[in-house]
Structure formats: structure tokens, C-alpha cells
Amino acid sequence: xxxxxxxxxxxxxxxxxxxxxxxxxxxxxxxxxxxxxxxxxxxxxxxxxxxxxxxxxxxxxxxxxxxxxxxxxxxxxxxxxxxxxxxxxxxxxxxxxxxxxxxxxxxxxxxxxxxxxxxxxxxxxxxxxxxxxxxxxxxxxx
Numbered sequence: 232x233x234x235x236x237x238x239x240x241x242x243x244x245x246x247x248x249x250x251x252x253x254x255x256x257x258x259x260x261x262x263x264x265x266x267x268x269x270x271x272x273x274x275x276x277x278x279x280x281x282x283x284x285x286x287x288x289x290x291x292x293x294x295x296x297x298x299x300x301x302x303x304x305x306x307x308x309x310x311x312x313x314x315x316x317x318x319x320x321x322x323x324x325x326x327x328x329x330x331x332x333x334x335x336x337x338x339x340x341x342x343x344x345x346x347x348x349x350x351x352x353x354x355x356x357x358x359x360x361x362x363x364x365x366x367x368x369x370x371x372x373x
Contacts (some may be wrong), residue, residue: 232274234297235368237263237361239279240286240305246330253331255357262358270365283307287317294321299368301361303328308343318348324371326364329354 239259242249247258263277276297278289286307293300294317302325307314318325325348332355333340346352350371353363 233272233369233372234274234276235270235299235301235365236276236278236289236293236297237266237301237364238286238289239277239303240283240307241281243303243305244279244281255330257358259358262361266361266365269362270369273365273369283311283313287313290314290317290321290325294318294323294325297323298372299323299365300325301328301364301368302326302345302349303330303361304345308333308345309339311344315345315348318345324350324368326350326367327352327354328360328364330357330360331355 243259246254247256267275280286280289286304290300300323304311304314304327327343327345327349343352351367353360353367356363
């Protein structure tokens with residue numbers, strides 16, 4: 232069975248409530264159920280943390296055994312060299328995803344400190360960015 236981890240960073244535990252005009256009104260847990268039904272051949276694990284070190288620990292834990300990681304690093308996208316270094320250190324391919332289109336956001340959100348370490352970046356498709364991230368992983372490992 233294919234193993235894919237979806238990892239969400241800070242404040243993404245508030246999806247469904249947080250700025251619904253930008254992030255929508257669906258919780259990630261609701262969307263996660265959709266992904267599990269859409270991809271019965273994939274064993275998913277989901278992890279969310281507001282703490283940078285916890286995200287690094289989880290990527291290191293899964294980053295040698297899983298087939299792929301779909302990562303929405305949230306605000307750490309724009310600040311974390313450590314997350315980028317962690318992604319480079321593991322062998323599992325990582326796809327960076329974002330719900331909103333970063334190119335249409337504030338200037339500081341247009342810079343990704345993890346982009347170069349990731350296999351691809353998918354942004355601006357709402358929650359569907361995650362599905363597209365899963366598809367990108369499946370394409371990479373095919």
C-alpha cells in the first residue's frame with residue numbers, strides 16, 4: 232500500500248473558522264475524509280502542529296519510510312530555513328501546498344524558504360491543493 236503523510240503547520244488547525252474568505256469554511260478533518268475515500272489505495276497519516284520543531288520531528292520520523300509527504304508549512308513557509316534543511320535531509324519526496332495563491336498575497340508571503348527543497352509547489356486551489364499534492368506524489372512514484 233502507498234503511504235502518504237499530510238502535514239499541516241501553524242494555524243491550520245483553525246481551518247473552517249480562520250479567515251473563511253481566504254481559507255474556506257471546511258475543516259481539514261472534513262477534507263481529509265474526502266481524500267481517504269478518493270484514494271483507497273493510499274494509507275494516509277495526518278499531522279498538524281503549531282510548533283516548528285514538532286514539524287521537523289515528524290518529517291524526520293516519516294521521511295525515510297513514506298512514499299510522499301504533502302506539506303502545508305503555513306507561516307513557517309516564509310521563515311523556516313530549518314524546515315527546508317529537514318526536507319533536504321530526508322529521502323521521501325515532499326510537495327509544498329498552499330490553500331491560497333501566495334502570489335496574490337502580501338509581499339512577505341510570496342517568499343518560500345522551503346520551495347527549493349520540495350519537488351513541487353501547488354498553491355491557490357483552495358483545499359483542492361491537497362488533492363493535487365497527492366496526485367503529484369503518485370505521479371512521482373509511478
